Amino acid sequence: MNIEAKHVLTGRDPRRNKHVSSTLLTGLAECAPEDALTQLNTTRSGLPEDQVEARQEQYGPNEVTHERPPTWYQQLFHAFLTPFNGVLFTVSIVSVFSDVIFAAPEDRSFRTIIVLISMVLLSTLLRxxxxxxxxxAAEELKxxxxSTTAVLRAGMSRPQEMPISELVPGDIVYLSAGDMVPADVRLLTAKDLFVSQATLTGESIP
Known part of the structure; x- marks a missing residue:
């Protein structure tokens, strides 16, 4: 399979919160390939470098917005909030009243309280x-x-591999068997096209 695909949409720009509208995408899908190229001010030879830089500044990186990982103090607070720690902390509060506040002066003891608080701290720190x-480790692996894709831009004799995050609206993308579709695209030419939607639908057969 050899597909020449028209890249028409990047991911959200986190600095400006901009999207290419769904109306524009629908219009590009319904019009002829040459009209789609005209609407995005590009050609089959790809975008020149100055337009690429301008569109990267306008739309931002072509990537899905991910949830930010929790900070260390959020993780520490989450580690403290466990049923086991809750039971120990409750027992330690009861011990404050029974062994210290309401106990006779000669019977007052902080031993139980210290042991319980130490267990809470140890459990929290370990978790x-x-x-x-x-x-x-997960962030380092990520x-x-x-992920890269083959992109043709002005001045290139052949498509070159580049990170998917650097794609901009108007890029000419070449896909072959086994490739991941890097963004919302408008097909210009295709041969024996087959797209697996298993990651979206959960079904192995379309």
Missing amino acids: FWQEFRSNK AMVS
């Missing part, structure tokens, strides 16, 4: 350290993954 390390 926090485990979650902190796992989240950090940073190592780099």
Whole structure:
């Protein structure tokens, strides 16, 4: 399969919160390929470098917005909020009243309270350290993954691989068998086209 696809939409720009409207996408899908090229002010040879830079500034990176990882103090607070810690903390409060406040002066003891609070702190710190390390490892693995796609731009003799995040509206994208569709695209030419939608529908057969 060899597909020449028209890239028409990047991801949301986190600095400006802009989107290419669904109305524009619908219009590009319904019009002829040459009309789509005209509407996006591009050609089959691709965009020149100055337009690429201008559109990157206007639309931002072509990437899905992800939830920011929790900060260390949020993870620490979450590690403290467990049923086990809740029980221990409640028992320690009861011990404050029974062993200190309402106890006779000669019977007052902080031993139980110290043991319970120590168990709460130890449980919280152990869980926090485990979650902190796992989240950090996940972020490092995510940073190592780099998805690319073949893009043709003005001045190139052939499509070149570049990060998907650098795509802009108007880029000419070439897809082949096994490639991931990098953005909302408008097909210009296609041969034996088949698109798997399993990641969207959960069904192995369209």
